[in-house]
Amino acid sequence: MxxxxxxxxxxxxxxxxxxxxxxxxxxxxxxxxxxxxxxxxxxxxxxxxxxxxxxxxxxxxxxxxARPKVTADADGLTVVNFVRSRRLAWAEVVRVNFRAGDPWVMLDLADGTALAAVGIQPAGGRDQAIAAARTLRDLVEHRGGPAHR
CATH class of the missing domain: 1.20.5 (Single alpha-helices involved in coiled-coils or other helix-helix interfaces)
Known part of the structure; x- marks a missing residue:
């Protein structure tokens, strides 16, 4: 997509x-x-x-x-995990990782840390999770800063 x-x-x-x-x-x-x-x-x-x-x-x-979700809007991402929420600008997200066997998507951030995006996970269906991760990856590549293109 x-x-x-x-x-x-x-x-x-x-x-x-x-x-x-x-x-x-x-x-x-x-x-x-x-x-x-x-x-x-x-x-x-x-x-x-x-x-x-x-x-x-x-x-x-x-x-x-039941809280986890990931919301993408024009300004960035909101990642809601079990206990905490975090708002990220598009430029803060460097890469979206979702390898075989991963329990959920991991976001590599510009500050060198990683953030779990528990809202995208294969528990609701592996194919849907892969499609969501690809869409999120495409959004990050398209909307990220010049250093990310």
Whole structure:
């Protein structure tokens, strides 16, 4: 896919993972709430509150795992990983790497560091991940600074 065919902004995210995780989070919250209500009478109120809290904690972890995405717009990239987000100008990204066996795309940055772009990963389909990585690579080559062309 050429960069001319890409309408910006574009977002890549492992959608299948996200759907499964969001459903799982909802099920966990409901399950733990039902368990808290259905506990035997010898369980105290604090135990029931902790049961609901445990469900909410597990759901929070699931929501954190559902966060990753990569968004490209006219000014650069926004990489959202499990805990952190980072905004990058196009000129900051030197290369897009996605080798066989890699769990997700790695971005080589102009400052000599690398940044995982977890939003593009083969878990949602290897072919889609490869196509997304190629599109991102083409965007980086097309939109990067003069030193990157």
């Amino acid at each position: 050429s960069t001319a065919a890409v309408d910006l902004p574009v977002t890549w995210a492992p959608r299948r993972n996200r759907v499964v995780l969001l459903i799982l989070c909802a099920v966990l919250v409901v399950l733990f709430a039902v368990l808290a209500v259905a506990l035997p009478d010898n369980w105290q109120f604090n135990d029931r509150v902790m049961m609901v809290g445990s469900g909410l904690l597990f759901a929070a972890v699931g929501l954190m795992l």
